[in-house]
Amino acid sequence: MDDETSYEAVSSRDARFDGEFFFAVKTTGIYCRPSCPAVTPKRKNVRFYPTAAAAQGSGFRACRRCRPDAVPGSAAWNVRADTVGRAMRMIGDGVVDREGVPGLAGRLGYSARQVQRQLTAEVGAGPVALARAQRAHTARLLLQTTALPVTEIAFAAGFASVRQFNDTIRQIYASTPTELRGNQARPAIEDKRGSGSPQVREAVGAGGRVSAGIPLRLAYRGAYARREAFDLLAGEAIDRVEEVVGAPGARTYRRTLRLPYGSGIAAVDEKSGGRWLDARIHLFDLRDLTTAVQRLRRLFDLDADPYAIDERLGADPRLAPLVAARPGLRSPGTADPEEFAVRAIVGREAAGQLVETYGKVIDHPCGGLTRLFPEAAELGLLEGVRLDPGADRDETEQALLALDGVSSETAALIRMRALGDPDVAPAGGPDDEAWRPWRSYAVQHLNLSRDPSCGSWRGGYG
Known part of the structure; x- marks a missing residue:
C-alpha cells in the first residue's frame, strides 16, 4: 500500500x-x-x-x-519465509529477550549488524526496538490486569532494570507505570474481568506464590470460524495435556504449556462478544507471558488476514461455495511445534501413551490437566530437526523426510501446523497455483467438505 x-x-x-x-x-x-x-x-x-x-x-x-x-499481528510475517519474516516470528516468541540480538542473529545465520540493517530497512525498527515495544505491551497488560508490584512487573515483562522500564512506559504511553495502572479506561483488547471458572482460577506465580490467572482478549481481524477451530482441537485433544469442555458454541479449550522459564496453563473460550477470544493464562514464571500469548495466537491462527484469504480462494469457482459457507476459516497451528511433530509422527493413541509414561506431572494440576507433553529429546525423536518459529521451512521439511517412518504427507502436515506455513499444498490432491499463498486454508476447506480429491491427508492427525 x-x-x-x-x-x-x-x-x-x-x-x-x-x-x-x-x-x-x-x-x-x-x-x-x-x-x-x-x-x-x-x-x-x-x-x-x-x-x-x-x-x-x-x-x-x-x-x-x-x-x-x-492489534492483531501482521499476516505478512507468517507468509514470508525470508530472513525478515523469520526474525519477526522469533522476536514475537521472545528470542531477543532471552538471548539478545546475538542469539537472534545466530539463529538466522547472519551477523547482528546484518539483521539490524535488514529489519530497519523493511519494518522501520531494529530487533532491540521491536522487542522493547513488545515488552511495553506486556508491561501494560500486567499493570492493568494484575495487582503485582511495579518492580516485579518490570522484570516479568523482560526489562533489564526498573529505570529502563519507567523510561519506556513514559515514552510510549506518556504516563508513569502507576498512572497507567490507575487509568480506568477499558483497554481495546484486554480487559480486567475475573479469571474465570474455579478450576482454572489459581496457579503458582513467580517466587512460588499462588496468583490469579491473567485474563486476556486475544484479538483477530475479520470473520473467525470458531466452531471449526474448536472442533479440530477437540478432535485432537490428548488427555492430561489438553481438554475441551462445555457444549458446542460455549466450549473452553484448556492445555498445559511448556515455556522457556517454566510451565503454565491456558484456557481459551469459544464464545466471546467481539473480535477476540477470551483467554486466561496461568504462569509459574511471569517472564513467560509474551511467549505464551504468541503461542496461543499461533495455535488459533489469530494473525491471519481472512479478507485476503477469502478473496483469493473465493475467486475459484470450486472453492467459492466453501468459502461462502465458512467465512474466516482458519488454519490452526500449535502451541508447541515439537510436541505437534511427535504427535503427527506417532499418532494420537501412541502420543497419549507417551504422556502417561513420560509426561512430567505439573506441580499444581488443574482439573483434568496434570502433565506436560514429554520433550522430543527425552523420547529420542526429531534429532537434527529445527522447529522453532525462525526455522527455515524447506530445510525442516527435508530434515523430517530424512527420519525413518516420516511420509511426505506427515512432513507437509508438520510444516503447515507446527511451522505455521500458510501455503502448503494438499498432499495427493490439487495443487492450484491460483490459491497461493493461501493453500493451507484451501486444504482446510477441502477437508471440511470431505472432498475426495484432497487425498488421504487431513488437517489433523490420526
Missing part, C-alpha cells in the same frame, strides 16, 4: 488494516491503528509506519483511545 491508499483506509476507519500498518499525527505526537475512532487528521499531518516500534522510534506515543499496541 502506498501512503495515499493508507490514508484512505484511515479516513474510512478500516479495521481490515489494523496491525498491517500504523499512522501517526505530527501535531499531536500520537500514533494509532487505522480504525481509531478519533477525528481523521489532515493528510499533511499524517505519517505512516509498518510497525508500532517504528512509530515509537520516531517519538510518537500510543493512543490511549484505540490502543494500537494491542
